[in-house]
Amino acid sequence: MTRGVGATAGARCRMAEGRGEALRILTSFISRNFLVAFLITLVVFMFVMAVGTIFRVIDLFSRGVSGLFILRFFLAGMPFSLIFAIPMSVLAAAYLVFSRMSADREVIAMRASGINLWQIIQPPVLISTLLCALCVYINCSLAPKSHYARRLMVGSLGSETPLALLDEGRWINDIPNIKLYILRKSENKLANIWMTQFGEKGIRRQIYADRGTVDPDPDNPGAVTINLYSVRISDYDENDPANPVKFVHPTAAHHPMRLDMSGLVGKGEVVKKRADLTMTELIGALRYGREIQVDASLENLAVHRMSLQVEVSTRLALSFSCYAFVLLGAALGVKIHRKESTVGLALILILVLAFFSFIALADSLVSRPGLRPDLIVWIPFLVAETIGFSLIHRAH
Template sequence: MKLLHKNIFTELCKLFGLTVSCLLGLILIGRMLQLRTLFLSQNIGFINILQLFFFLTPFFLLLITPISTMLSVFLTFLRMSTDNELTALKANGVSLYRMLPAPIAFCTICTLFTFFISFWGLAWGMDMFKTKIYEFARSHSKFALQPGVFNKEFPGLTFYAHQVDNEKGELKFAFVRDESIKGTSVVVVAPEAQIVSSPETAEVNIIFNKGKIFRQSGEELNVLKFGKYAVRLDLGKLLGGFDFSEQKAKDMTFARLSEIRNDPAKAPTDSPRFYRKVDTEYFKRLTLPLGCIILGMFAIPIAYVFRGLKQQYGLVMSMGLFLVYYSMFSIGVSMGEGGSIPPIYGMWAPNILYILVAVIGMKYANEERTLPIVDLFVHVRDRLTRKKAAA
């Protein structure tokens, strides 16, 4: 039995690594195209995009680990069923229940790994992602002012400086023209200015010293003198509308979510919708990791009772059942955030349903009985095949 458990566990780990790698690869291709479009007008290289993707990996892993766990267990037991290994083990007195220690240990490890990502890894990845994207925008983007060159990267704003010291952030003979307000043109001119960065809010302030403001509206022109005048630039606009300042529930640590749930006054906003998002995200961080062990146990009887079907049909059925789970989960998230139902019901409903199906399916599989829905599927398939042959 030790050898059997070892072989099953090894195969599960191999399939898990392959499944995670394939899914991450597909996501990487899509995200690279998205980020490349985002930085199309910026001097951001391929390695920089890979760094950004690395920090988004915890977010992706939280979503794909449950399905990877389910597919690993399903494909392992489906292969054993197709190769008649399960039949041989049954003939030698090895019941399905005696094979469970290996998949249970595997699913438990995947669950603990996903809990680690859910509680700490996700928030760390999102924080690092925002920090890196700010650094790239600040140091690599075309916004870096060049002496004697007009900069129009920000919509409605034009910057110019005769002399630029990017290391010290000092500008000489600088001006900015603001045409963001329709029908009004504002020009700020000063003999010197300084660039001050704020990584926390992803803002850049250009502070003009002892200059003049020329404001023209129609035929009216106003001239004002000032000691200091600051022009605030949001790097999020430079990156296609990326919002650095907004605090989102999905970016918070689990401890922070718990703190807000216990004391809503600690939330950055008093919006009821934000609190619902916090509540929904809280239960999401709990239910998704548990989905690893639930879907893993669910996959065993599904693979066992599908032994009468071809492997490709079983795989399609398995993917369809996961889509049902994920659709229920997504609906629970939407309804929880919208206030239609309490988030705890929407988040736990898919897990409870699949636990019941897994328990019933395990009983049928151990007794070598086929679920009625599989019999119906086979009957419909055979009937369609006969009609096609007759035609």
């Protein structure tokens, strides 16, 4: 009797040891396949995202810039590309690996051996957790610093123009007697412009325009004309600027403004934009923004704060999207189980476009803080994680 019990216990121990060894082999196999697929797709996505930089490099070559400068310029753009390439590569790798395993019936064989689905996807999940930490560092520190360093390199070439000096998302205080804020800028087109003009005794006029365009002055390379449209103007009494009774509020469909920026062009000073700020600097700008912008209206301050909050949320959402994407990619791979990589890559591109469209939507709603665009960027993250978790739980 005792011998029979001992034999049974020994058999169970050998089975447990064999199962543990099989699980270790399985973990190594899945981890290796996932990392190989991740690195291959990362190279592909990085190449695609570097196309724009390649054109810039060609332009620098044509201007006779040294090869070392061009190499530094190219490398400085890599971290900013990694912000988007790493999450996309995680999604692609998870889908391709588990889709192939499912199509070859390997997942079924593993589950028949007593290994559940959560144990099967555990290696990529652990790897994606490490990638999340890496993405946090890149998004919050490395990418902003490299982006700013790249702009400094461009500025050192003396290529700054009056249009380039009109940065979006910050108060421009360098124009004599004018304080200017531009929410968004695309080439020479502007959106949501606030302008304050100062006289000898204080504020003389405040201007808000829904949109505008910037045209260079052919007679003065250091000057531009800003054509403002859908304009609301508040004229102050210079002798009593603090008295709201004396305000005049005219409106205009079109209001041109000429700005002389010749004193700024060629200084070599590059002011940081939102994309150049580290996470510490962004949080500091949010915390002390009210004290710095004491003359800003509540509406202007709310828009400015929301633009910073959207930047913070976007960086964190992109960093943690690796975790959501690995769940979604693995779940879709197990469920669809197709070997054709073209079909999988098409599906991945659709999912990525849907994810990034919410980021673009949030950025476009910065001028409407009441809609909380800083929370909108988290919607695709939560949806992807919920769908991935639900599909895996259902299959399990």
